[in-house]
Amino acid sequence: MASALNCWIICSAMLLLQSGGLFSEKLRTLKVSDWWGKAGFYQIYPRSFKDSNGDGVGDLNGITEKLPYLKSIGVKAFWLSPIYKSPMADFGYDISDFRDIQPEYGTMTDFDRMVTRAKALGLKIILDFVPNHSSDEHEWFLKSENRTAGYEDYYVWHDGIPGNNPLQNDPPNNWVENFRGSAWRWSAKRKQYYLHQFHYKQPDLNYRNEKVVNEMKDVLRFWLGKGVDGFRVDAVPWLFEVADFRNEPVSNLTSNPLSPEYLVHIYTQDLPETVDMVYQWREVMDDYKTKNGGDTRLLMTEAWSNLSVVANYFQDSNKKQGSHMPFNFQLILRLNQMSKAADFKTVIDSWLDIVPGGHTPNWVLGNHDRRRVASRMGGEHMVDLMAMVELTMPGVSVTYQGEELGMTDANLSWEQTKDPAACQTSEAEYTKYTRDPSRTPFHWGNSSLAGFTNGTKTWLPVAANYQTVNVQAEQTASKSHLKVFQELMKLRDSSDFYENQYGTVVLGTNVLAIVRVDCKGVYVTLLNIANATETINAEEAITRLNITKTYEKSRVLVASVSSKRSIGDTLQLHEVVLQPYEGLVLRSGATLLFARVLYILATITIQRLFS
Ligand code: NOJ
Numbered sequence: 366m367a368s369a370l371n372c373w374i375i376c377s378a379m380l381l382l383q384s385g386g387l388f389s390e391k392l393r394t395l396k397v398s399d400w401w402g403k404a405g406f407y408q409i410y411p412r413s414f415k416d417s418n419g420d421g422v423g424d425l426n427g428i429t430e431k432l433p434y435l436k437s438i439g440v441k442a443f444w445l446s447p448i449y450k451s452p453m454a455d456f457g458y459d460i461s462d463f464r465d466i467q468p469e470y471g472t473m474t475d476f477d478r479m480v481t482r483a484k485a486l487g488l489k490i491i492l493d494f495v496p497n498h499s500s501d502e503h504e505w506f507l508k509s510e511n512r513t514a515g516y517e518d519y520y521v522w523h524d525g526i527p528g529n530n531p532l533q534n535d536p537p538n539n540w541v542e543n544f545r546g547s548a549w550r551w552s553a554k555r556k557q558y559y560l561h562q563f564h565y566k567q568p569d570l571n572y573r574n575e576k577v578v579n580e581m582k583d584v585l586r587f588w589l590g591k592g593v594d595g596f597r598v599d600a601v602p603w604l605f606e607v608a609d610f611r612n613e614p615v616s617n618l619t620s621n622p623l624s625p626e627y628l629v630h631i632y633t634q635d636l637p638e639t640v641d642m643v644y645q646w647r648e649v650m651d652d653y654k655t656k657n658g659g660d661t662r663l664l665m666t667e668a669w670s671n672l673s674v675v676a677n678y679f680q681d682s683n684k685k686q687g688s689h690m691p692f693n694f695q696l697i698l699r700l701n702q703m704s705k706a707a708d709f710k711t712v713i714d715s716w717l718d719i720v721p722g723g724h725t726p727n728w729v730l731g732n733h734d735r736r737r738v739a740s741r742m743g744g745e746h747m748v749d750l751m752a753m754v755e756l757t758m759p760g761v762s763v764t765y766q767g768e769e770l771g772m773t774d775a776n777l778s779w780e781q782t783k784d785p786a787a788c789q790t791s792e793a794e795y796t797k798y799t800r801d802p803s804r805t806p807f808h809w810g811n812s813s814l815a816g817f818t819n820g821t822k823t824w825l826p827v828a829a830n831y832q833t834v835n836v837q838a839e840q841t842a843s844k845s846h847l848k849v850f851q852e853l854m855k856l857r858d859s860s861d862f863y864e865n866q867y868g869t870v871v872l873g874t875n876v877l878a879i880v881r882v883d884c885k886g887v888y889v890t891l892l893n894i895a896n897a898t899e900t901i902n903a904e905e906a907i908t909r910l911n912i913t914k915t916y917e918k919s920r921v922l923v924a925s926v927s928s929k930r931s932i933g934d935t936l937q938l939h940e941v942v943l944q945p946y947e948g949l950v951l952r953s954g955a956t957l958l959f960a961r962v963l964y965i966l967a968t969i970t971i972q973r974l975f976s
Pocket of ligand 1: 455458495563599600733734
C-alpha cells in the first residue's frame with residue numbers, strides 16, 4: 366500500500382514536472398532601446414591585463430594596445446577595476462586620490478589616450494567608483510585624523526567604550542569588517558576609533574556628512590568630464606550604518622566572532638539611506654547627460670544582497686530611478702558543479718522575477734573576487750555552456766577577462782599570496798579566502814609569461830595552463846572557447862536577437878532550453894549539463910511555452926567545443942541527441958502557411974501519380 370502511494374506521488378510529481386507544473390513556464394518580453402540594453406561588457410583587472418613597460422604589472426598603455434582585441438570579441442563596453450592612485454593595500458580599492466592615476470598604471474595623458482582610442486573604436490568606458498571608503502593615506506583621512514577644521518567628520522569616528530585598558534577604550538560595538546576581525550581601528554593620534562568595513566587601510570567615509578556626499582558627486586562629474594560612459598559602483602551596501610552604532614545580532618552560522626558571517630548585518634548594510642544615495646548618483650548621471658548631451662551615462666552597482674533588496678536598487682515604489690544595472694550575481698552565488706537543469710532554471714527565473722518592468726536583466730558570470738567559471742563549475746567542459754546562458758539570455762552580459770578563454774584558477778602558495786583577504790588569515794586556511802587565483806596575468810600567447818609582459822617577472826605568477834589556454838592558441842584552433850564566445854557575441858549583435866519573447870524550460874533532468882521567439886522564427890539554446898548522452902524533444906520546449914506556431918528544421922548557429930556538430934548543420938527539433946556537456950544554439954524559421962499548403966498538395970499529387 367505504502368509503495369503504491371509512493372509510486373503515485375513520484376509519478377504525479379514527474380507528470381507535473383514534465384508538464385511544467387512545478388516550474389513557471391511562461392514567455393517574458395524584452396524591449397531594448399538604449400545602447401547598453403543588449404551590450405556585452407568586459408571587466409578588465411588592469412594589474413593583470415597587459416603590461417606595456419616590462420615591470421610585471423599591467424597598465425593603461427597595455428589596455429590601449431589591446432583595445433582591438435576587445436573589439437574583435439564583440440564587446441561594446443569595458444569596465445576597469447580601479448586605476449586611481451593607491452598604496453595597493455587592497456589592490457586599488459584603497460584610493461589615496463580619487464582624481465589621479467596610479468603611477469605604475471601610467472599617467473593622465475595615458476588615460477586620455479586610452480579614452481580617445483576606445484571612442485574611435487566605438488567602445489564605451491566604465492570606471493570603478495569606490496565611494497564607501499578611501500585609503501588611510503588619502504589627504505582627507507590625514508586631515509580628519511588631525512582634526513583639521515572642516516574635515517573632522519569626513520570619516521566615522523567613535524570614542525569607543527570604557528574597558529579594562531586605562532589608555533584605550535574598547536571598540537564601540539561588535540561589528541566585523543568584511544575581510545575578518547573588528548571593523549574598528551584605534552587611532553593613537555586622534556584617540557578615537559575609526560570604522561573600516563574592509564581592510565584597516567580602507568577607512569569608511571561618513572555619508573551622514575553632506576560635504577562628503579558632495580565631494581563624491583564631484584568625483585563622478587570629474588570623470589564624466591574626462592569622457593567616461595558610466596561607473597561600476599563598488600561595495601554599495603556598506604555606505605551607511607545606523608547612527609546609534611547598535612550591536613548586530615549573531616547569525617549562528619559560525620562560532621568565529623572574527624568572521625563576517627558571525628553577524629546578521631542589519632545595521633551596517635543596505636540601509637534605506639544607502640539605497641537613496643544610489644538614486645542621487647543616478648540624478649548626477651542623468652543631469653550630466655541633460656547638460657552635455659551624448660548617450661546615457663550608466664550606473665552599474667555591486668550588491669551581493671538578497672534579491673528583494675537588489676530590486677530596490679533599480680527603482681523605488683514611486684519609480685524613482687536608481688542603478689541601471691544592479692549586478693545579477695545569481696549565476697555565481699547559486700550554481701555549482703552539482704547543479705541540475707532545474708537549478709539553472711530556478712536561478713535564472715528568480716532573477717527575472719525581480720527585474721521591474723521596463724528594466725533590463727543582466728548576467729554576470731565572474732569577477733576578480735570570485736573563482737573562475739571553469740573552476741567553480743567543475744571543469745573546462747562547462748565553459749561554453751555557461752557562456753551560452755550568459756549570452757543567449759536577453760539583456761546585458763558581463764564577462765570577466767579570461768573567461769572567454771576558459772581560464773582556470775591558478776594554484777598559488779601561501780608565499781605567493783598577495784590578497785589582503787587571505788593574508789589576514791593563516792597558511793592553514795588562506796585558500797578559503799584568497800582571491801588571487803582568478804587575478805593572475807591574462808594569457809595572450811604561449812611565449813614565456815603568456816605574452817603578458819616583455820619583462821622577466823609578473824606581480825602574481827602566470828597560471829600553469831597558459832600554453833594551451835591563450836588567445837593565440839584559441840584563435841588558431843579549429844574549435845575553441847574563444848571562438849564559441851565570439852560566435853555568441855555575433856549572434857547577440859544581429860537585429861533578430863534584439864527584441865523578442867523568451868522563456869526557459871527543463872527537458873528531462875539534465876537539459877535546459879532557452880527559447881527566444883520573434884516574428885520570423887525561434888532560437889533554441891539547448892544545454893546538456895550532464896556527463897551522459899541525452900535525447901530530447903526540443904519541440905516540447907516550444908509548446909510548453911505556449912508558442913503555437915510550427916517551425917521548420919533547425920540550423921546550428923553555435924556549437925560548444927564538446928559538440929560534434931558544425932555551424933550550419935541541420936537537425937529536427939523533435940529528436941535531438943545531445944552529447945555529454947553539449948551546448949547548441951539553434952535557429953528555426955516559422956513555417957509559412959502558404960508554403961506548407963503547397964508542400965502538402967505536392968506530396969498528395971506525387972503520391973497519387975505513383976500509386
Ligand atoms: C568589492 C571589490 O570588488 C573588492 O575587490 C574589494 O576588496 C571590496 N569591494 C572593497 O572595496
